[in-house]
Amino acid sequence: MASRRLLLLRRLAQTVSVFVLAYILWNTRYPLSGYINPEFYFLIDPFAMIVTSIAERVLLPGLIYAAVLLVITFVVGRGFCGWICPLGALLDFLSYCKSLVMRIFRKKERENDPLPLRYGKYLFLGATVIAALAGVQLAWFLDPITIFVRAFSFTIHPLVSGSIDRAFTSLLAAADYPGWLEWAYDYLREGFLNLSTPEFNHAGSILIILLVILFLSLIKRRFWCRHLCPLGAALALPARFSPLRRDVSRCEKNCGLCRNLCRMNAIRMDNSYIKEECILCLDCVALCPNDRAAFTFGKQRAEAPAVQAGGALMTRGSFIAMAGAVLAAPPASAAPSAERANRPRKPPRPGTISLIRPPGALPEEEFIQRCIRCGNCMKVCPTNVLQPLPISDGLARAWSPVLDTRRGYCEYRCNLCGRVCPTDAIAELPLERKQKVQIGTGVFNKTICIPYAKGENCIVCEEHCPVPEKAIRVKEGIVKGRKVMLPHVVADLCIGCAICELKCPTRPDKGIVVVKVRNA
């Protein structure tokens, strides 16, 4: 059983992959360290890249990396799923924990699943591609990398970082601020913790997808990967032609152990296997009691004819799946179509619902199709102003980033959101250009604004305005018989960064609010 080392190697690769991604995400913040591109895991994701490219009719730079992964998959099969995919690694870890518990209760699991539900994922893939052809990008909802990253950025990171931070601050307060502890806290805050823990709206509802996937994997190992994952389906297509294959020609017994072990339910009763289902986890090789299974490069030997049946380009099952996808697609794509989005709506109350997108974002209709809701921009935002929209704002724009100007403001000398966007839904603008982009404009509410309403000096907004020429200027005026400085917005200069709204001292409603500009 020398090949048990291979299992260790695989687990190591999975662990490293998860930690590399966690490291990337943890450091997706100011200043970007630049060791690993924060877009990396998305760029190599062929599902997200291809679907977004089709939906938007653009050639994303990420397609090159995605093509590399497809070529690798063509050579060695779905190794990505078994060795690299962070969500897969998480599911494997959960199943491992479950098996430990099961061992306590002395229960044995059978992984073999007689139902060939593996076509579900092709249905998802087909439906997504067809929707993409109709101009609707649904990858954001189904892409496993995105699901993992969103859960990490919106929930796990704030939770871990925030608890450590809270623990330190409480300990510091309880111990009356001893120097060494303060030093340790400052040191942690410099590199590891965020200075202020980011908080995200609707993080709970965003986590639900991951929780459902985790729950399903308790029923069957890798349930998501077997039946649902469209990225897995996309990788299965080239993996089908991979020259690497499982060689069981030395196996005489067909004891069925590997069949029950297989987490992907890829081994058939006659000990042949479904190549595109195999994720090369190597359990069947390493755990074979007789050491009779192996993976080799080469042509299929004549002794195992059963596999040939699966060699046909399109089986009946996958044909049915594709046909089903074709039928299912029109209703799926019709829902958030561009036509519907363009339909005249009731105009929102001014100053209340104004979706201010980050600077450099594409026009609204394009933006919601291009954005895969990975959460990178929201994670990196230094002021926590970028927040996911709730589903209640329409499924079409759910969880896309928008400025919540009561939480933060758009930092004048920061262009990080554009720099970490994997699909360029937010363009990577140089600072000088970003500082000219108008995302909204400030509007004074003169019944609340202190100088106008009470005749007292304030102009905190003017103080904070980051535009060098000042987009908020003051004129002297007389209110209630007192000479005060009255602020006003210079519309041509205002970029809508909303620092004025955040710093405006009136509570709870603000004397100045930032609203979207019609043509912006």
Add this chain to the structure above:
Amino acid sequence: MKKIFSFLSGGNVDRAGRTSRKDFLRSMAVAFASTPFIRALFRPAEARAAEKLKPRPRRAVKTLCDLAVVKGDSPAAITRKAVEAVGGMGRFVKPGAIVVIKPNIGWDREPKYAANTNPEVVAALVRLCYDSGAKKVKVFDNTCNSAPMCYLNSGIADAVKKAGGHISHINKDKFIPGAFSESSPMKSWPIYRDAVECDCFINAPIAKHHGLSRLTLSMKNLMGICGGNRGEMHWNIDEKLTDLTRFIRPDLTVIDAYRILLRNGPSGGNLKDVKLTKTVIAGTDPVLADAYAATLFGISPGDIGYIKNGAEAGLGTMNIAGANIRKISV
């Protein structure tokens, strides 16, 4: 669970696992009686939450002159010279002292835009403090823009670290209501604890334009140790700044006027608004230091509300002609 409960209450459990009424009452009594002990664990924290920060005591330090104004090409050299002209750092910083230097790190701008204190001035002060035997020199500011960007791009974090100083970020728990006088408009404004609990407080602002108060100088710089809704301080700002300065009583004020921002302050961002004056002003009287700095902008000190208010409240003098000012060129 039942076993644990019965074990805790120390009573008998019948066949069905129910506790007897007597045992239940007894366990309730134990729980009730233990409340004060549990409360006692949190008492220090409660007591601390109720207490207010007391103002820093006034320390009279004899100086060689009322104000030192030094001109020269190197920000660090003129800073050292200015402190020396006042009487040397040794008069303010005793061996083993914990020193707080409060520069302006409010904005995410590079030093050339004159929105933050010159990093070389801050670093020079840190070194002078350590040379005089300071135990620890803390440098911090409650920034307006996002803190990591301000600390990094102002160049101050780097400069202070190189000088051996202790740069720290604001810990929100350390803002404690200050015990201002009853009549003060500051009421019990939250003040950063570290700024008060130190042996020596050095105020190191930059002289620049400000929309509301015309200029932001040393007294206005103290807003950086305030917490709460700081925008509200703009309402009736002159009196508030006077009370705040009286609360902190900076031992030494060093105004960086190496570059001054003439317009569009306090954040600036346009090099055309920056004037190179190559001056550092040092003194113990915050009002006098501010009054002199105002003249660099061609503004009469009496026209700046908080300087006038501070002088009237007896915080210092704005009478430049009557003060002993040493002017030095390096």
